[in-house]
Amino acid sequence: MENKTPSFTKEQPHIINFDKKDCILSTKDLSVFYGGTTQKLFDASLQFKKKTITALIGGSGSGKSTFLRCLNRMNDKVARVDGEINYHGLDINKSNINVYELRKNIGMVFQRPNPFPKSIRDNITYALIADGERNKKKLDQIVEESLRAAALWDEVKDNLNKSALALSGGQQQRLCIARALALKPEVLLLDEPASALDPVSTSKLEDTLKQLRSDYSMIMVTHNMQQASRISDYTAFFHLGHVIEYDTTANIFTNPQGKLTEDYIRGSFG
Numbered sequence: 071m072e073n074k075t076p077s078f079t080k081e082q083p084h085i086i087n088f089d090k091k092d093c094i095l096s097t098k099d100l101s102v103f104y105g106g107t108t109q110k111l112f113d114a115s116l117q118f119k120k121k122t123i124t125a126l127i128g129g130s131g132s133g134k135s136t137f138l139r140c141l142n143r144m145n146d147k148v149a150r151v152d153g154e155i156n157y158h159g160l161d162i163n164k165s166n167i168n169v170y171e172l173r174k175n176i177g178m179v180f181q182r183p184n185p186f187p188k189s190i191r192d193n194i195t196y197a198l199i200a201d202g203e204r205n206k207k208k209l210d211q212i213v214e215e216s217l218r219a220a221a222l223w224d225e226v227k228d229n230l231n232k233s234a235l236a237l238s239g240g241q242q243q244r245l246c247i248a249r250a251l252a253l254k255p256e257v258l259l260l261d262e263p264a265s266a267l268d269p270v271s272t273s274k275l276e277d278t279l280k281q282l283r284s285d286y287s288m289i290m291v292t293h294n295m296q297q298a299s300r301i302s303d304y305t306a307f308f309h310l311g312h313v314i315e316y317d318t319t320a321n322i323f324t325n326p327q328g329k330l331t332e333d334y335i336r337g338s339f340g
């Protein structure tokens with residue numbers, strides 16, 4: 071009889087665990103089905119440590135973005151998501167969760183910078199004003215704090231009324247980070263945030279993320295393995311919708327446990 075078990079499932083996944091008190095977010099048996107039946111993520115159980123950067127790596131279509139998007143319910147309208155996502159003792163994959171409020175705590179930065187066609191200042195204050203904040207002094211303070219945290223303040227402080235669309239791609243991406251930070255999230259999800267940027271902008275963005283690590287927990291999809299090894303503390307390797315290995319970035323890149331991980335790191339496929 072034909073053996074339908076794909077070879078990768080014969081490798082025992084190697085998954086790092088943390089003390090509960092050190093975790094900011096965790097998933098249990100998270101599975102995603104597009105169109106109701108096509109499963110593209112299989113029982114992913116991962117814990118994310120507070121104030122670290124975790125990289126999600128793997129070949130094209132391996133399920134990294136699918137997994138990431140679950141963490142602040144971006145898949146709600148496109149897929150069925152089974153399993154648990156635990157955040158502060160709540161399963162945020164449950165239907166009674168206020169997704170709008172959740173996304174203030176778990177923000178997202180996308181692959182392509184997507185500032186609003188508004189001024190730099192308005193990009194930062196938009197959601198705060200929509201939330202009822204009217205105190206100009208407080209808004210100005212948050213604009214400055216967020217732009218400073220995203221390492222953009224010095225470049226734009228004299229032009230806050232300029233259109234965000236007139237900024238360079240790298241500046242726009244840092245503005246999108248500032249916009250997310252204005253809501254004071256605990257977790258930042260980043261889906262290939264540097265893929266549309268040139269090397270200089272990428273390097274600036276990486277420096278910014280490294281600085282943000284002291285205050286935020288970040289989970290980042292990246293295709294760029296040098297980038298994962300440069301800035302992340304932990305790395306999860308995805309393959310065909312399965313998490314194959316999750317460990318310190320140092321271990322994943324220098325001492326991977328699984329053959330698939332090793333082959334991917336060495337560039338044999340992907």
Ligand SMILES: Nc1ncnc2c1ncn2[C@@H]1O[C@H](COP(=O)(O)OP(=O)(O)OP(=O)(O)O)[C@@H](O)[C@H]1O
Nearest residue numbers: 104105110128129130131132133134135136137148
């Ligand atoms: N909205 C969707 N509807 C149907 N299938 C989807 C959807 N989004 C993703 N998929 C499928 O799910 C699988 C995983 O895709 P996903 O984008 O999560 O992979 P990825 O690892 O992030 O890939 P890449 O690095 O190329 O962005 C792929 O087969 C993809 O075609």
